[in-house]
Amino acid sequence: MFSINVNFVDSRTMRRFNKKYRNLDKPTTVLTFYYGEDQVVKDTCLGEVFICLAQAKKQNLTVTKLIIHGFSNLLSQIPAAKLKST
Template sequence: MPGTPEKTDVLLDRQVSDELDDIHLPTEDDIEHWLAQVFAHEEITEKEITVRFVDANESQMLNSTYRNKDKPTNVLSFPFEAPPGIDVPLLGDLVVCQAIIEKEAQQQNKHLNSHYAHMIVHGCLHLLGYDHIEDDEAEHMESIEIALLANLNIDDPYQEL
């Protein structure tokens, strides 16, 4: 696996909904560090990504609008597709629901920051075209996630507890 790119290779726009308290959310440095693992794995030299932390209402609205699922979800990925002839380094947007992440971390007995790392890595892989609809796709995507999280000293998020 290639080395971790420099921090400047991750152009991050970290956003926090006005409805949230920023105190328990990952820092910009945390997110850049996690994304750098994905960028190194994919041999990406420079991409911009927006990570927006939202409440359950905003997550539910977006999930309903874009996925026809009327409930909040942990992370939504919105890949950016530039018009023909336009070259911008924008990879896309991740929308992370604080309430769902916190609930899942507690239910699954996972460290909160580790679960945020997993969901941001997972979402970024979706932005890069990975999916888990078919079993073989899921196994491939999960194996990448497990390896990247291991580089961050985070246990396999798919192991049975």
């Protein structure tokens, strides 16, 4: 069993994260951080999804759609062998 944290942030915070981790000096709707393969086999937090509601509103996107997008990004980073063994 593992968890995934979902965080809602403002445009300023999202812009800062996007600049730091993607070298893009603008806010985005979703950023996902995977904590690594070791987390998959432990009962711990697998990663985090950050969602900017202001950017979602500007792009007419629902929170549900962004959560699904963030989870998909996170799961795509986990090797298939790790998913099968859990």
